Amino acid sequence: MILGEKIQQLRKNNNLSQEQLAEQISVSRQSISKWELSESIPDINKIVQLSKVFQVSTDYLLLDDIDSEMCIPAVKNDRELIKKQYNLKTLFAVCTGISINGLFMSFVALFTWATMLSHSVGMIVQIISYIIFESISIRYTTENERKIIRKHFYAINVWLISPIPVIYFSEVFANRVEYEIYLLCTVMVYFIFCGVITLILRRKTKKNQID
Numbered sequence: 089m090i091l092g093e094k095i096q097q098l099r100k101n102n103n104l105s106q107e108q109l110a111e112q113i114s115v116s117r118q119s120i121s122k123w124e125l126s127e128s129i130p131d132i133n134k135i136v137q138l139s140k141v142f143q144v145s146t147d148y149l150l151l152d153d154i155d156s157e158m159c160i161p162a163v164k165n166d167r168e169l170i171k172k173q174y175n176l177k178t179l180f181a182v183c184t185g186i187s188i189n190g191l192f193m194s195f196v197a198l199f200t201w202a203t204m205l206s207h208s209v210g211m212i213v214q215i216i217s218y219i220i221f222e223s224i225s226i227r228y229t230t231e232n233e234r235k236i237i238r239k240h241f242y243a244i245n246v247w248l249i250s251p252i253p254v255i256y257f258s259e260v261f262a263n264r265v266e267y268e269i270y271l272l273c274t275v276m277v278y279f280i281f282c283g284v285i286t287l288i289l290r291r292k293t294k295k296n297q298i299d
Contacts, residue, residue, distance in 0.1 A: 090152050092126035098142040099124075113137040179224055180241060186217035187248045194252045207252055214249050235292075243289040247282045254278045 089097075099109050099120075106120040113134055122128040130138065139146045194210030221241060225234060258274040265273070 090126060091129060091149060092124045094149055095120070095138065096124040098138075098144065102142065109141070112141055176225065176237060179221060180237070183217040183221040183241070184245060184248070186220070187214045187245050190214035190217065191248050191251065198252070198255070207256075211249065211252055214245075218245070218249075239289040239292055243286045246285045246289075250278060250282050254281065 099106070104112075106117045106124075110117045110120045115130075115134065119128070119130075123130055135146055135149055139149055190210040190213030192210070193213060194207050197207050197210060222238075225237060225241075254274060254277050258270060258277060261273070262270050
């Protein structure tokens with residue numbers, strides 16, 4: 089593969105028009121066209137600039153006998169990776185946001201109607217957000233990546249889904265102790281439980297990353 093063909097292929101792989109490439113290396117579009125048609129060749133300074141733009145070696149550009157696909161950067165794969173990471177972050181944020189709304193609904197119900205059913209509506213919303221996360225995240229991750237992202241997700245969301253169950257559990261003792269002690273114990277149980285779960289998940293995440 090000759091120089092002109094390589095420039096054209098790399099430009100297309102990077103989704104650049106002739107005008108865009110010309111602007112990046114400070115030449116005219118006509119110059120790019122002539123290079124690709126092998127009507128002229130770029131000087132050495134432009135070769136260096138092209139190698140930086142395309143992230144390939146100057147040897148790859150200059151030597152006709154080097155035409156292996158291994159010398160061409162996996163631009164498409166890089167873009168797919170960036171897109172996948174963006175989708176995961178968006179999914180993470182959206183599902184966590186839904187869980188926060190569910191928690192808010194539970195607290196509104198707690199102070200408004202104070203019934204088991206009304207509290208449960210918010211928790212159902214939270215559970216739905218976790219089902220959405222589980223069902224969609226599997227599309228964007230390998231098995232090991234999924235383990236890591238799940239642990240990050242639940243290390244945060246355990247703090248969101250735990251308050252109402254902890255309050256229910258603590259109400260068993262509400263009539264047996266003073267309100268201040270009941271409140272203090274509820275807060276302590278919440279922080280200890282969530283803290284332990286978060287610590288376990290964080291450690292497992294680090295282990296997965298090392299493996």
